[in-house]
Amino acid sequence: MANAAKPSRPKPARGRAGAKAAPVARSNHRAERAAERRQAIIEAALDEFITRGFTATRLDDIARRADVAKGTIYLHFKDKESMFEELISTAIVPLLGRLVPPPSMSGSVRDALEAFAKVFIQEVATTRRGDIVRLVVAEGPRFPAIADFYYREVISRGLAAMRALIELAIARGEIKQPELARFPQIVVAPAIIAVIWKSLFERHSPLDATEMLRVHLDLIFGERRTT
Amino acid sequence: MANAAKPSRPKPARGRAGAKAAPVARSNHRAERAAERRQAIIEAALDEFITRGFTATRLDDIARRADVAKGTIYLHFKDKESMFEELISTAIVPLLGRLVPPPSMSGSVRDALEAFAKVFIQEVATTRRGDIVRLVVAEGPRFPAIADFYYREVISRGLAAMRALIELAIARGEIKQPELARFPQIVVAPAIIAVIWKSLFERHSPLDATEMLRVHLDLIFGERRTT
Amino acid sequence: MANAAKPSRPKPARGRAGAKAAPVARSNHRAERAAERRQAIIEAALDEFITRGFTATRLDDIARRADVAKGTIYLHFKDKESMFEELISTAIVPLLGRLVPPPSMSGSVRDALEAFAKVFIQEVATTRRGDIVRLVVAEGPRFPAIADFYYREVISRGLAAMRALIELAIARGEIKQPELARFPQIVVAPAIIAVIWKSLFERHSPLDATEMLRVHLDLIFGERRTT
Amino acid sequence: MANAAKPSRPKPARGRAGAKAAPVARSNHRAERAAERRQAIIEAALDEFITRGFTATRLDDIARRADVAKGTIYLHFKDKESMFEELISTAIVPLLGRLVPPPSMSGSVRDALEAFAKVFIQEVATTRRGDIVRLVVAEGPRFPAIADFYYREVISRGLAAMRALIELAIARGEIKQPELARFPQIVVAPAIIAVIWKSLFERHSPLDATEMLRVHLDLIFGERRTT
DNA sequence: AATGAATGAGCCTTCATTCAT
DNA sequence: TATGAATGAAGGCTCATTCAT
Numbered sequence: 011m012a013n014a015a016k017p018s019r020p021k022p023a024r025g026r027a028g029a030k031a032a033p034v035a036r037s038n039h040r041a042e043r044a045a046e047r048r049q050a051i052i053e054a055a056l057d058e059f060i061t062r063g064f065t066a067t068r069l070d071d072i073a074r075r076a077d078v079a080k081g082t083i084y085l086h087f088k089d090k091e092s093m094f095e096e097l098i099s100t101a102i103v104p105l106l107g108r109l110v111p112p113p114s115m116s117g118s119v120r121d122a123l124e125a126f127a128k129v130f131i132q133e134v135a136t137t138r139r140g141d142i143v144r145l146v147v148a149e150g151p152r153f154p155a156i157a158d159f160y161y162r163e164v165i166s167r168g169l170a171a172m173r174a175l176i177e178l179a180i181a182r183g184e185i186k187q188p189e190l191a192r193f194p195q196i197v198v199a200p201a202i203i204a205v206i207w208k209s210l211f212e213r214h215s216p217l218d219a220t221e222m223l224r225v226h227l228d229l230i231f232g233e234r235r236t237t
Numbered sequence: 238m239a240n241a242a243k244p245s246r247p248k249p250a251r252g253r254a255g256a257k258a259a260p261v262a263r264s265n266h267r268a269e270r271a272a273e274r275r276q277a278i279i280e281a282a283l284d285e286f287i288t289r290g291f292t293a294t295r296l297d298d299i300a301r302r303a304d305v306a307k308g309t310i311y312l313h314f315k316d317k318e319s320m321f322e323e324l325i326s327t328a329i330v331p332l333l334g335r336l337v338p339p340p341s342m343s344g345s346v347r348d349a350l351e352a353f354a355k356v357f358i359q360e361v362a363t364t365r366r367g368d369i370v371r372l373v374v375a376e377g378p379r380f381p382a383i384a385d386f387y388y389r390e391v392i393s394r395g396l397a398a399m400r401a402l403i404e405l406a407i408a409r410g411e412i413k414q415p416e417l418a419r420f421p422q423i424v425v426a427p428a429i430i431a432v433i434w435k436s437l438f439e440r441h442s443p444l445d446a447t448e449m450l451r452v453h454l455d456l457i458f459g460e461r462r463t464t
Numbered sequence: 465m466a467n468a469a470k471p472s473r474p475k476p477a478r479g480r481a482g483a484k485a486a487p488v489a490r491s492n493h494r495a496e497r498a499a500e501r502r503q504a505i506i507e508a509a510l511d512e513f514i515t516r517g518f519t520a521t522r523l524d525d526i527a528r529r530a531d532v533a534k535g536t537i538y539l540h541f542k543d544k545e546s547m548f549e550e551l552i553s554t555a556i557v558p559l560l561g562r563l564v565p566p567p568s569m570s571g572s573v574r575d576a577l578e579a580f581a582k583v584f585i586q587e588v589a590t591t592r593r594g595d596i597v598r599l600v601v602a603e604g605p606r607f608p609a610i611a612d613f614y615y616r617e618v619i620s621r622g623l624a625a626m627r628a629l630i631e632l633a634i635a636r637g638e639i640k641q642p643e644l645a646r647f648p649q650i651v652v653a654p655a656i657i658a659v660i661w662k663s664l665f666e667r668h669s670p671l672d673a674t675e676m677l678r679v680h681l682d683l684i685f686g687e688r689r690t691t
Numbered sequence: 692m693a694n695a696a697k698p699s700r701p702k703p704a705r706g707r708a709g710a711k712a713a714p715v716a717r718s719n720h721r722a723e724r725a726a727e728r729r730q731a732i733i734e735a736a737l738d739e740f741i742t743r744g745f746t747a748t749r750l751d752d753i754a755r756r757a758d759v760a761k762g763t764i765y766l767h768f769k770d771k772e773s774m775f776e777e778l779i780s781t782a783i784v785p786l787l788g789r790l791v792p793p794p795s796m797s798g799s800v801r802d803a804l805e806a807f808a809k810v811f812i813q814e815v816a817t818t819r820r821g822d823i824v825r826l827v828v829a830e831g832p833r834f835p836a837i838a839d840f841y842y843r844e845v846i847s848r849g850l851a852a853m854r855a856l857i858e859l860a861i862a863r864g865e866i867k868q869p870e871l872a873r874f875p876q877i878v879v880a881p882a883i884i885a886v887i888w889k890s891l892f893e894r895h896s897p898l899d900a901t902e903m904l905r906v907h908l909d910l911i912f913g914e915r916r917t918t
Numbered sequence: 919a920a921t922g923a924a925t926g927a928g929c930c931t932t933c934a935t936t937c938a939t
Numbered sequence: 940t941a942t943g944a945a946t947g948a949a950g951g952c953t954c955a956t957t958c959a960t
Contacts, residue, residue: 040939044944062379065292069930079946081932090930148375150437152289161441187456193449195434196456199426202433207422210377214388222420229414229423229456271919296955306921308957317955494960498923516833519746523951533925535953544951602829604891606743615895641910647903649888650910653880656887661876664831668842676874683868683877683910725940750934760942762936771934 048086050076055097060141064094064149094149099159101142105133106164119179120231123197127223130201135219140205147206169194184231200226275313277303282324287368291321291376321376326386328369346406347458350424354450357428362446367432374433396421411458427453502540504530509551514595518548518603548603553613555596559587560618573633574685577651581677584655589673594659601660623648638685654680729767731757736778741822745775745830775830780840782823800860801912804878808904811882816900821886828887850875865912881907 054076058067069090073080087093108129134140150157172194179185190196204219211217228234281303285294296317300307314320361367377384399421406412417423431446438444455461508530512521523544527534541547562583588594604611626648633639644650658673665671682688735757739748750771754761768774815821831838853875860866871877885900892898909915 040944047945063290063292063375065290066379068928070928080930081947082945084931085944144374144378147371147433147437148290151371152293157437158441161438165438166442187452187461189452189461190456193427193452195430195444195449196427196453199430200420200423203422203426203429206374206429210374210384211388211392214385215393217422222422225414225416225420226423229417232459234414234416267919274920295953300922307955308921309919311956312919494923501924517744517746517829519744520833522949524949534951535926536924538952539923598828598832601825601887601891602744605825606747611891612895615892619892620896641906641915643906643915644910647881647906649884649898649903650881650907653884654874654877657876657880657883660828660883664828664838665842665846668839669847671876676876679868679870679874680877683871686913688868688870721940728941749932754943761934762942763940765935766940 047076047078047082051078051083051086052097055093056101056138056142059094059097060138060145063145064090064153091153095153095155095159098142098146098149098153098156099163101139102160102164105139106167108133119175119182119184120227120233122175123227123230124224127201127220127227131204131219131223135201135205135208141209143202143205144209168198172197179231186232190230197226197230274303274305274309278305278310278313279324279327282320283328283365283369286321286324287365287372290372291317291379318380322380322382322386325369325373325376325380325383326390329366329387329391346402346409346411347454347460349402350454350457351451354428354447354454358431358446358450362428362432362435367435370429370432371436395425399424406458413459417457424453424457501530501532501536505532505537505540506551509547510555510592510596513548513551514592514599517599518544518607545607549607549609549613552596552600552603552607552610553617556593556614556618559593560621562587573629573636573638574681574687576629577681577684578678581655581674581681585658585673585677589655589659589662595663597656597659598663622652626651633685640686644684651680651684728757728759728763732759732764732767732774733778733781736774737782737819737823740775740778741819741826744826745771745833772834776834776836776840779823779827779830779834779837780844783820783841783845800856800863800865801908801914803856804908804911805905808882808901808908812885812900812904816882816886816889821889824883824886825890849879853878860912867913871911878907878911 051072055067055072057075058072061067067090069080069083073083076083083093087096134143146156146160150160173191176185176191176194176197180188180191200222201219204217204222207217208219224235278299282294282299285299285302288294294317296307296310300310303310310320314323361370373383373387377387400418403412403418403421403424407415407418427449428446431444431449434444435446451462505526509521509526512526512529515521521544523534523537527537530537537547541550588597600610600614604614627645630639630645630648630651634642634645654676655673658671658676661671662673678689732753736748736753739753739756742748748771750761750764754764757764764774768777815824827837827841831841854872857866857872857875857878861869861872881903882900885898885903888898889900905916
C-alpha cells in the first residue's frame, strides 16, 4: 500500500532547498533570532514602502532586502496591508515623547521651540522618519486607519501641545499675536514643508531647514537670533 | 489600528448601461470628437489617479469613467506612465498664470498676498487641484520627471515670484524681517499645509483655511486684520 | 517631460508575446469564437475537475487544456469556485428531460424503466456525466450550493417522478410491493452504484451494468426477462 | 447557484490554549506515549480529511487538532500522501470482521441480512466510517492504491460473502431469483445509497435508512415484515 | 479611429517539508 | 523524541498592453 501511485503531479521537492549563506551569529537563541528577523523585515519593508509606496511595493523585494524567505514575512504580519499600517504607526510613536516638550518647562517658550526644531530636524527631517511623513500624506487617503491613527496619536496631540506652548508664550508676552493659538498649524507648517522639500526638491535646490525654522521662530517671536 | 477599512474598489456604476448612447451632437468634426474623447480620458484619469495613486489605478476604470474603450486610451497616450506624467504636468499649468501675481502691482503687498490666498483657496485648496498637489508629493519620488517638472515650472517660479513680493514688501517697509526673503517657503507653508489637511484630516477636525492664512499674514505683516 | 526616468522596475514587455499557433478556423465571427472558447474552457475544466477534484485542479492546467490563456478563463467565470459550481450544475441539466419519462405513458412501467435504464447507461454511466455524479458525491459536502442544486433540480424531481411511476405500477399491478413507493431510492440505487463502480473498480472487475439493472428490474417486477 | 456558501475554514478553536498542559499520566512508558500521539494524529487526520478532502486538508490543522507539533507528524508518516493512504486503509479494517457474517449460520439468511443491515447502520451509516466511504469515492480515482486496497480488502471480500449468502438463500428457497447471485451489488446498493444520502441530502430530506433497508429486504425475500 | 477580447507576466498568499534546537 | 520557525515552490487572480475586427 504505502507506496501508492502518485496522484500524477510531479512533486517538486518542497521545503528548504538551498540553505542561506552560513548564519552570521551562531550564538543567539531562537527568540533573539526571531526578533532580529522581524526587525530586518520591518527595516526592509519601511525602505521599500518609502521608495515605492504601498501598492508598488513587492513582498518579494522586502523579503530579499530583509534576507528572509517570502513566507517568513507572514510569520510576523497578517498581510501586506496590516504590515503597512503597523509599520507606519509604530515607526513614529517612539519619537512622540521627545517631540512634545513638557508644557511646564523652566526656560522660555522660544527655547522650547528651538529644541523642538532641533530634535525634529535631527530625528525626522533628515532621517527615514521624514519619508514616513511623506508616505502618510501619500497613502493616508487610501488607508483611513492610518489617517485616523495619525490624527489621533500624532496630529491632535502634537497640535494640542503646541497650542499650550503658544498660549503660555502669549501669557508670558513672548508672542504678541494671540490669534496664533487658534492655528498651531502655522507654527509647525515650515517644519512639514522642510520634510517634503527634502524628499522632492533637495537635489534641485538644497534647503537649510535649520535656518528656515530659525527665521520662522524669529517671525513668531518678533526678535532676531543668530545661529 | 488592526482593522483598517480596506481600500476596496467601489464600483463606479456609471450612467451608460448598455448600448452606446447615440452621439449627442452630430455636427462635430472628427478632430473635435477626438479632442473631446481625449479630454474625457484626461478628466477620468486624473480622478482615478487622485483617488488611488499611480500604481493602484486601473486603465479599465479610467476607460469606464471616460466612457471609452480601453484600447482608445492607447490612441492618445503611449502607456500608463506617460499618461500619468503628461496629466500631472498639464493639470497645473493653466493655473500658473493666475496664481503668480504681477510683481509690479499698484496696491500693497499684503493685498496682493490676500488675493493670492483667496485664489489659492478657491482654485486649489478646495478643488481637485489640491489633490494633485498631494499626488505630486505622493508619487514625486518615483517619477523624477514629475518632480523635475514641478520644481521647474511651479516651485522655482512660484518661490521666485514670492521672493520678489517679499523683497518689495521689505523695501516698502510692509515687512520688518528682511531674512524672510531667504525663505519664501515660510510664506507659502500654511497654504500647503491647508491643502494636505483637507485631504487627510478635514473629517477629523475641519480647518478654516481662510482664517489660518489671514492669521499667518497678520504674523508676517505685523498687523491685525479682521475678516 | 514625456520620457521620464522609469520608476526603476524594468518593464518586462507585457501583452501578447508569442501569438498562439495560427487560428484553425479563420472565418468565424467574434461571438462564435468566444462561444467556442467558452465551450473549450468548460470541457477542459470538467475533465480536470473530474480527474483531480476541485482543490487539486489548477487553472493553469484548465487553460492549457482549453488552449487559452489563463486570464481568458476570467472573462467567462468569476473565479474557480463559481466556475466549478456552474459547471457541475449545467452539465447535468440538459439531460434531465430525457431521464425523467412522462408519467402518463402508454406502455408498461417496466418498459419505461427499461428505457430509463438504457438512457442512463448510455448517457450517464458510460460518459463523463457519470464522473460528475461521483464528483458531486465527492465535493458536495464542501459545496452546499452544489448539494442544494442537485437536491432541488435532480434528486427531488427524479425521485418524485420515480415515485409516480412506482405508484402507477402498483396501481396497475405490475409491482406487488406497495411500500416500494416510499423509497424510490431503492429503484435507483443500483444505477448509482453502477456509476461509482465504473469510476473506481471497473479495472479490477468489469461490471455489466445493463445486466445488473435488468436483474434489478426483474426483482422489482417479479418476472424474468432475457436480454 | 451563484452565491454558494464559501467552503471557508472554520477555526478549530481547540482546548489547549497556551502552554502545553502537564502530561496527564506520568506512568506511561515512552512507547505508550508515542502510540498515543500516533493515535491522536490518526484521529485528527481522519476528521480533517473527511471534512475537507485530501488536497484541501492542511497538516497544520491536523497537528493542531491532534495537539502535536507539525514536525511530529513526520515522525510517524513519510508524507501527507502516505499518511492519507495508510489512514484510509487502517480505518476500515477493524470493522471488516463484524460486517461479514459467518456464511454457515443457523438462522435464516434474511435474519443474517437484517443483522448486517443493523450493524451497518449503527457502525457505518451513522458514524465517521460512512464518511470514509464517501472519501474513498471522492479520492479513489486519484489514489489508485486506495482504490486497489478497497477493492481487495473490502469490496471483493464483502461481495464474495454476500454472494455466498445469496446462494445459500437461493438453495434454501428463501430467494426466488437465482440471477441475484450474479449481482450481489444489488443487495448492497441501498446501504451505500443511504450512506451517501446522509452526507449530502439529509438536511434536505431525512432518510429512514432502517426502513429503507427493510423494504429492500422485503423486495428481495418476497415477504413483508413489520418493524 | 475605436473597440474589447485575449494575453501572460507578475504579485500576494498558502502550505508541505525540513532541520536547528 | 518533539518542536515550530523558516523555507520557497506553487496557485489564484489581476491588469497593462496588443491587435483582429
